[in-house]
Amino acid sequence: MRKPVIAGNWKMYKTLTEAKDFVEQLKGKQVDSSKVETIICAPALFLEQLVHAAKDSFISIGAQNMHEEKEGAFTGEVSGPQLKDLGVSYVVIGHSERRQYFNETDDSVNKKVKAAFENNLTPIICVGETLEQREQNETETIVSNQVMAAIEGLTEEQLIQSIIAYEPIWAIGTGKTATADDANDVCQAIRETVLDSFGEEVASSLRIQYGGSVKPENIEELLSKEHIDGALVGGASLQVDSFVKLLEAGENV
Numbered sequence: 001m002r003k004p005v006i007a008g009n010w011k012m013y014k015t016l017t018e019a020k021d022f023v024e025q026l027k028g029k030q031v032d033s034s035k036v037e038t039i040i041c042a043p044a045l046f047l048e049q050l051v052h053a054a055k056d057s058f059i060s061i062g063a064q065n066m067h068e069e070k071e072g073a074f075t076g077e078v079s080g081p082q083l084k085d086l087g088v089s090y091v092v093i094g095h096s097e098r099r100q101y102f103n104e105t106d107d108s109v110n111k112k113v114k115a116a117f118e119n120n121l122t123p124i125i126c127v128g129e130t131l132e133q134r135e136q137n138e139t140e141t142i143v144s145n146q147v148m149a150a151i152e153g154l155t156e157e158q159l160i161q162s163i164i165a166y167e168p169i170w171a172i173g174t175g176k177t178a179t180a181d182d183a184n185d186v187c188q189a190i191r192e193t194v195l196d197s198f199g200e201e202v203a204s205s206l207r208i209q210y211g212g213s214v215k216p217e218n219i220e221e222l223l224s225k226e227h228i229d230g231a232l233v234g235g236a237s238l239q240v241d242s243f244v245k246l247l248e249a250g251e252n253v
């Protein structure tokens with residue numbers, strides 16, 4: 001069975017003081033890491049201190065982006081070796097906000113995914129369609145193409161380790177969630193895409209999260225679906241109480 005993975009994506013929220021306080025409070029909660037994997041993807045500024053705060057706990061720390069080059073004259077960017085050196089374990093790659101506001105493309109996403117593996121970072125690879133694409137019934141084609149582009153050139157072992165997050169853009173931060181059945185259908189299409197190219201073992205091991213207005217009220221139904229193995233959560237990951245409820249739902253799958 002695939003272990004559920006619940007990841008908070010804090011985006012550009014929280015100060016360092018608030019972030020450390022959150023991790024200290026969360027550490028005090030009883031969460032069974034054999035049943036659910038817990039990740040917090042925080043602003044790059046806080047990663048070092050959060051890795052330290054989360055040491056020897058059930059919490060893993062992730063970044064929200066990285067540059068594909070290992071070093072160079074890229075003002076304001078953060079590299080894989082820099083993240084790895086801080087003790088970061090995960091990195092979100094290709095979030096729709098980065099595709100939309102920072103010109104990330106399928107090609108740059110693929111380069112970043114490969115750079116993540118070169119630095120022993122596990123990528124959380126984000127894909128998802130716009131409302132217009134959904135209304136034109138293009139969702140599965142768009143999402144499958146994004147997945148194929150992102151994972152091009154990966155080994156089977158790398159893909160098994162990867163996490164894919166299906167986040168319909170129209171559901172992010174809007175309060176609109178895809179129905180659990182719709183989300184499951186797209187996650188199934190992603191798994192079938194992987195099956196066609198990489199075979200049964202990889203496809204059945206790959207963990208696929210849903211993201212987009214996930215909250216304590218809807219997570220149980222989402223996680224009850226066959227192809228949804230966790231959630232990538234924005235708003236509801238910012239408060240300890242609601243995040244813990246999401247983790248509890250993960251433990252109880």
Ligand SMILES: O=C(CO)COP(=O)(O)O
Nearest residue numbers: 009172173212213234235
């Ligand atoms: O973008 C998201 C997580 O990466 C989803 O954000 P919300 O949970 O706030 O809709």
